[in-house]
Amino acid sequence: MEFSVKPEPENPRLTREMRGLDQDGREMQIRVVEERPMTIFLNGQEIVTVMTIRDHPEYLALGYLLNQRMLLPDDHVTAVDYDEDIETIVVRTERKTDYEEKLRKKTLTSGCAQGTVFGDLMDHIDSVQLPKDAVLKTSWLYALSHKINTQPSLYLTAGAIHGCVLCEADHPLIYMEDVGRHNAIDKIAGYMFRNKVSLDGKMFYTTGRLTSEMVLKTVQMGIPVLISRSGFTAWGVELARQTGLTLIGRAKGKRFIALAGEERIEFDADASEVAEAARRRRHGGTSAA
Amino acid sequence: MEFSVKPEPENPRLTREMRGLDQDGREMQIRVVEERPMTIFLNGQEIVTVMTIRDHPEYLALGYLLNQRMLLPDDHVTAVDYDEDIETIVVRTERKTDYEEKLRKKTLTSGCAQGTVFGDLMDHIDSVQLPKDAVLKTSWLYALSHKINTQPSLYLTAGAIHGCVLCEADHPLIYMEDVGRHNAIDKIAGYMFRNKVSLDGKMFYTTGRLTSEMVLKTVQMGIPVLISRSGFTAWGVELARQTGLTLIGRAKGKRFIALAGEERIEFDADASEVAEAARRRRHGGTSAA
Numbered sequence: 001m002e003f004s005v006k007p008e009p010e011n012p013r014l015t016r017e018m019r020g021l022d023q024d025g026r027e028m029q030i031r032v033v034e035e036r037p038m039t040i041f042l043n044g045q046e047i048v049t050v051m052t053i054r055d056h057p058e059y060l061a062l063g064y065l066l067n068q069r070m071l072l073p074d075d076h077v078t079a080v081d082y083d084e085d086i087e088t089i090v091v092r093t094e095r096k097t098d099y100e101e102k103l104r105k106k107t108l109t110s111g112c113a114q115g116t117v118f119g120d121l122m123d124h125i126d127s128v129q130l131p132k133d134a135v136l137k138t139s140w141l142y143a144l145s146h147k148i149n150t151q152p153s154l155y156l157t158a159g160a161i162h163g164c165v166l167c168e169a170d171h172p173l174i175y176m177e178d179v180g181r182h183n184a185i186d187k188i189a190g191y192m193f194r195n196k197v198s199l200d201g202k203m204f205y206t207t208g209r210l211t212s213e214m215v216l217k218t219v220q221m222g223i224p225v226l227i228s229r230s231g232f233t234a235w236g237v238e239l240a241r242q243t244g245l246t247l248i249g250r251a252k253g254k255r256f257i258a259l260a261g262e263e264r265i266e267f268d269a270d271a272s273e274v275a276e277a278a279r280r281r282r283h284g285g286t287s288a289a
Numbered sequence: 290m291e292f293s294v295k296p297e298p299e300n301p302r303l304t305r306e307m308r309g310l311d312q313d314g315r316e317m318q319i320r321v322v323e324e325r326p327m328t329i330f331l332n333g334q335e336i337v338t339v340m341t342i343r344d345h346p347e348y349l350a351l352g353y354l355l356n357q358r359m360l361l362p363d364d365h366v367t368a369v370d371y372d373e374d375i376e377t378i379v380v381r382t383e384r385k386t387d388y389e390e391k392l393r394k395k396t397l398t399s400g401c402a403q404g405t406v407f408g409d410l411m412d413h414i415d416s417v418q419l420p421k422d423a424v425l426k427t428s429w430l431y432a433l434s435h436k437i438n439t440q441p442s443l444y445l446t447a448g449a450i451h452g453c454v455l456c457e458a459d460h461p462l463i464y465m466e467d468v469g470r471h472n473a474i475d476k477i478a479g480y481m482f483r484n485k486v487s488l489d490g491k492m493f494y495t496t497g498r499l500t501s502e503m504v505l506k507t508v509q510m511g512i513p514v515l516i517s518r519s520g521f522t523a524w525g526v527e528l529a530r531q532t533g534l535t536l537i538g539r540a541k542g543k544r545f546i547a548l549a550g551e552e553r554i555e556f557d558a559d560a561s562e563v564a565e566a567a568r569r570r571r572h573g574g575t576s577a578a
Binding site: 015016018019020021022023024025028030032033034035036051138158159160179209210211212213230231232233234235236237250254255256257258259260262265267271 | 304305307308309310311312313314317319321322323324325340427447448449468498499500501502519520521522523524525526539543544545546547548549551554556560
């Protein structure tokens with residue numbers, strides 16, 4: 001059940017061995033993440049070109065369109081045609097679509113790209129109701145961080161990549177990585193749509209910063225908890241408070257900071273024990289934690 | 290001369306004190322970076338909305354338009370009108386402009402936003418000639434890293450922000466920060482345009498990843514050296530090699546990796562001495578380095 005989708009650091013298509021010089025002028029080789037453009041079409045219309053590692057083109061295209069509200073949750077997708085050679089993917093739906101007007105508006109966000117219809121998301125967000133009874137136990141948070149950070153990944157192998165993980169209690173379920181952190185969250189949205197994954201009890205863990213855009217995407221997907229090892233922007237926090245999202249940042253080791261939706265947090269873990277277990281792991285000792 | 294523009298961590302408009310809970314459920318306060326939308330117009334046309342900390346709206350607007358090649362280096366700017374209340378800035382030029390066609394094409398990049406006319410930049414890049422005689426001494430690189438990383442900044446105060454620094458030899462000249470790393474590079478472009486800063490001997494230091502887009506922006510600005518403490522993407526490296534840009538990543542302490550344009554590097558520093566000086570600084574000893 002855990003990591004039913006996970007990073008593929010061993011997939012030769014996702015990284016490339018490159019030769020260069022180190023600080024002493026010695027020749028050396030490192031593995032570097034691939035990044036290629038992919039143009040997404042919805043029916044006859046060119047929507048956007050995204051940069052991606054191209055491990056899950058279909059989930060990325062579907063998730064992008066869903067998160068831009070160009071594909072609707074009850075839309076019937078009749079085909080998804082991916083052509084790697086010409087770097088395009090076409091999503092076809094039963095419903096006729098035309099987003100010419102929407103496409104005129106461009107918002108570039110502080111996060112990584114994809115803010116095309118930011119204003120539109122802002123309008124929509126007031127109508128979203130996040131589940132009030134969702135809970136986040138701090139013991140889950142520590143377990144999730146540990147499992148995710150020790151899972152083999154492109155991040156650990158090559159760096160320069162962001163990750164996003166769909167979680168339930170202390171189980172990381174779907175772990176996606178991509179060159180832009182919004183691709184990672186979009187791929188999860190596409191996966192959930194295709195595989196009819198229920199929202200019940202789900203949370204997000206991300207490696208990226210908690211900007212306004214990350215908050216909007218999470219809320220619009222109906223996920224009530226967002227955890228990151230990175231920091232916050234003020235507007236991200238404001239939007240989280242407005243929409244009732246539980247927002248946790250700087251989650252590293254035993255430390256974290258909650259700036260919104262604190263009422264969902266159940267402090268069941270002893271932070272000093274977590275620190276001690278981490279210390280033991282670092283020093284190679286065995287530990288039950 | 291050094292840091293004639295520098296971060297303003299003490300500017301109360303750029304961060305906000307926010308209250309939350311820490312890992313033990315204790316109330317605490319942290320400073321969080323501000324992030325607001327700003328819509329850029331060129332003459333009568335709405336071009337884009339960017340998220341920014343809004344410390345240098347004019348430089349950001351000019352630099353964005355320059356780097357998108359909508360504003361040309363010899364354009365005569367007749368006015369720049371910034372209205373904070375309605376979050377817009379209008380750049381007016383003598384030349385009549387119309388980028389309706391260009392604005393239809395949208396490329397979202399792996400980096401942080403702003404890839405609007407990515408394809409267009411790609412076409413242009415072949416005509417750029419980077420100076421062949423530029424040199425990067427490793428002693429400069431170590432001095433730059435040290436000066437930049439110890440300069441008070443929003444990054445050190447609040448995190449969740451990217452920085453970009455225009456440098457010459459071992460002198461950091463213009464240090465800009467913003468929520469998206471491309472804003473930082475655009476603000477430098479705008480500053481250079483407004484203050485007629487010569488390109489001679491200039492280099493870039495960035496905190497962000499070396500993606501295709503960062504490489505393209507640097508090359509199109511005519512800067513022959515790009516240094517980062519973060520990692521690479523394969524396409525970023527490919528483009529740097531194609532255009533003859535010197536590309537250095539993972540510059541931390543004594544370590545760095547050069548994956549393109551290695552012939553410009555002069556290995557004049559002793560890496561073991563750099564490591565020793567850093568060690569002494571960490572342990573509070575005095576050091577001449």
